Amino acid sequence: MKIIQITDTHLSSLKPHFRENWRPLVEWVDSMAPDLVVHTGDLTVDGADFEEDLVHGREMLRGLRYPTLCVPGNHDVGDMPGTRQPVDAGRLARWRRIIGPDRWVHNLGEWRLIGLNSLIIGSGLSEEDEQLAWLESTLRTREGRRVLVFKHKPLFVEDPEEGETGYWGLRPEPRRRLLALFAEHGVELVASGHLHRARIVDGAPFRCVWGPSSGFTVGPMVTMPVGEVLLGAAVHILGSTVESRIVPLGALKPFVIDDVLQEVYPPAPTEASLS
């Protein structure tokens, strides 16, 4: 069983700065003949505010020849309460209407794949409690299936015991709850995007994979102490173990957000809206 993870494509018909990288990505995905493609969010430049971006993203996803699942990113549905684009009922409803569910479960043979909406984790919204209850039930009823989890934000940035990381990772308390829940149910892989860095961390007690963006990298304007700066995708081969690898894609143009920030995400934002 082969799963291709793509992420952080930041597609838009209104701001097509990174669109050139979509076609070579699709060609590579097709050449890999995966059983499934999972997009781990930031499908769009600004689906949080522009319906056109979500519609465009949906059309791009439909161009993939293989079954595709997608979880939302902060640029698709907004971020924590108190941020410039807080996740809310309207933004979630728009994602669900145009793209599909913001959380999902799919069984593939002996595997159970779970997609989570990471933008509501730690938000205090009723949606967060509903998703957690659903997640507990989905893990409890897995009937021996092996579990993989996909979501946009990583569980942690540097290590599982770290404190508040603001924009980049999950808040400590919901992180601890998820870590315990995933360990209890033997989750084997948690794959995420958001950081525009590539990294594989084993022993957390499960593997965590940061898929690299296929849209752009983030340059010196943001200091990120860990992770590789590259454009590409991740491959997860499901067998007696899960083999994960990061695949740099040389056919992708090396766009760097620093160069076009004022056009793509104006006005000049703080570090907190770049990824």
Ligand SMILES: [Fe+2]
């Ligand atoms: Fe993101």
Ligand SMILES: [Fe+2]
């Ligand atoms: Fe992103």
